[in-house]
Amino acid sequence: MQTDDMQKDSILSTLGWSEHFSQQLSEDETTEHVGRVSSIHAVLMNVWGKFGKVQMPLPGNWLGGKAEAKPTVGDWLVLDKNKQYPVRMLERKTVFVRRSPQNEKTVQLVAANLDTVFIVSSLNHDFSLSRLERYLALAIQSGAQPVIILTKADEANQSFVGSCVADAKTLYQNVPVLAVDGREERTATLLKDWCGHGHSIALVGSSGVGKSTLINTMMKEEVTLTGAIRDADSKGRHTTSSRTLYLMPCGGTIMDVPGFRELQLPPCEEVVKEVFHDIQELIESCAFVDCQHDQEPDCAVQQAIAAGKLTQRRLDNYHKLLEEQARTGTERTYTKRQERQMAPRPKTGGRPRRRSGGGKKGGKKKKKK
Numbered sequence: 001m002q003t004d005d006m007q008k009d010s011i012l013s014t015l016g017w018s019e020h021f022s023q024q025l026s027e028d029e030t031t032e033h034v035g036r037v038s039s040i041h042a043v044l045m046n047v048w049g050k051f052g053k054v055q056m057p058l059p060g061n062w063l064g065g066k067a068e069a070k071p072t073v074g075d076w077l078v079l080d081k082n083k084q085y086p087v088r089m090l091e092r093k094t095v096f097v098r099r100s101p102q103n104e105k106t107v108q109l110v111a112a113n114l115d116t117v118f119i120v121s122s123l124n125h126d127f128s129l130s131r132l133e134r135y136l137a138l139a140i141q142s143g144a145q146p147v148i149i150l151t152k153a154d155e156a157n158q159s160f161v162g163s164c165v166a167d168a169k170t171l172y173q174n175v176p177v178l179a180v181d182g183r184e185e186r187t188a189t190l191l192k193d194w195c196g197h198g199h200s201i202a203l204v205g206s207s208g209v210g211k212s213t214l215i216n217t218m219m220k221e222e223v224t225l226t227g228a229i230r231d232a233d234s235k236g237r238h239t240t241s242s243r244t245l246y247l248m249p250c251g252g253t254i255m256d257v258p259g260f261r262e263l264q265l266p267p268c269e270e271v272v273k274e275v276f277h278d279i280q281e282l283i284e285s286c287a288f289v290d291c292q293h294d295q296e297p298d299c300a301v302q303q304a305i306a307a308g309k310l311t312q313r314r315l316d317n318y319h320k321l322l323e324e325q326a327r328t329g330t331e332r333t334y335t336k337r338q339e340r341q342m343a344p345r346p347k348t349g350g351r352p353r354r355r356s357g358g359g360k361k362g363g364k365k366k367k368k369k
């Protein structure tokens with residue numbers, strides 16, 4: 001193979017091209033005509049492939065219809081022979097979605113084909129365990145691996161940093177949690193495990209938490225604007241206004257996502273239950289099948305709170321997120337992988353339980369068998 005061809009092939013793998021996509025090509029489609037959407041501005045897309053970057057409009061007949069059917073940043077497209085328009089979109093590996101702020105019944109696609117989602121929060125007033133739980137549900141629903149990055153560790157008191165890291169680690173299985181100064185060069189080294197060749201990362205988090213700063217650090221140059229924040233409330237000013245995919249020097253891609261003002265989950269009840277797997281396990285041991293975990297006798301959830309093993313905050317957020325799910329109807333699936341994740345999990349064993357007798361609170365306890 002000529003050096004030129006090898007370089008062209010390597011750009012595709014750096015962009016994240018893999019077997020998952022190549023097996024979707026038909027015999028007359030070649031990798032000369034595939035590209036990844038690197039940014040979208042209104043109806044204009046930038047598409048990146050062996051040919052470099054080309055700009056093309058989103059075809060009119062792709063504009064209507066469901067949000068899921070339209071390309072978003074990170075999607076792979078097959079282009080026509082002259083690379084002037086997209087012919088079709090390849091099936092996604094993963095996709096990060098949120099509920100559309102304009103219409104509760106629809107979703108908004110944020111980024112596609114991510115391997116890792118960096119959930120960024122700063123170690124100041126922005127730090128909120130409940131918000132992190134919400135982001136974790138979004139990341140897990142996407143099919144990508146979540147990593148929590150706590151920025152501005154340099155400005156915070158060390159014991160606050162330590163307790164925030166410890167608390168964040170308890171939120172979901174073995175979720176990695178790192179406290180960093182996003183402006184420091186060594187932060188790129190700390191994060192290198194998630195930035196290998198062909199890996200795709202997106203950063204999500206409130207405005208002003210330091211997402212663009214982290215991107216510049218990973219890129220080893222200023223590729224995106226960062227904004228000073230208002231000291232009084234630690235809130236950002238929404239410096240980043242569009243989603244853009246960058247090629248990192250270490251050989252993967254990184255995507256900046258504007259800070260969200262509203263962050264509603266898409267339909268994903270099973271994922272919410274997975275994030276709160278500890279509560280789900282406790283529920284299996286409540287005396288009553290329809291326990292509301294409020295004032296019922298023998299409620300394993302309340303017993304765990306009394307014993308300091310679960311916080312009331314986490315239980316309240318669990319109820320809040322499930323109520324949001326109930327309001328917005330049935331679950332939908334966005335990729336094959338997500339479909340598999342949605343498959344009902346086998347129930348853990350447990351003793352047979354009884355109904356509380358219909359009462360919401362303090363249901364009448366029936367005699368144990």
Ligand SMILES: Nc1nc2c(ncn2[C@@H]2O[C@H](COP(=O)(O)OP(=O)(O)OP(=O)(O)O)[C@@H](O)[C@H]2O)c(=O)[nH]1
Pocket residue numbers: 151152153154155180181182183205206207208209210211212213214225226227228229236237238239240241257258259
């Ligand atoms: N001390 C300190 N300042 C930081 C750190 N990370 C970011 N900043 C500062 O925080 C401000 C906001 O950072 P940005 O990177 O623009 O935040 P953002 O999350 O990209 O904000 P949006 O683009 O609005 O979503 C800038 O002034 C950064 O210099 C950090 O780890 N330590």
Ligand SMILES: [Zn+2]
Pocket residue numbers: 283286287291292293294296298299300301302
């Ligand atoms: Zn209970």
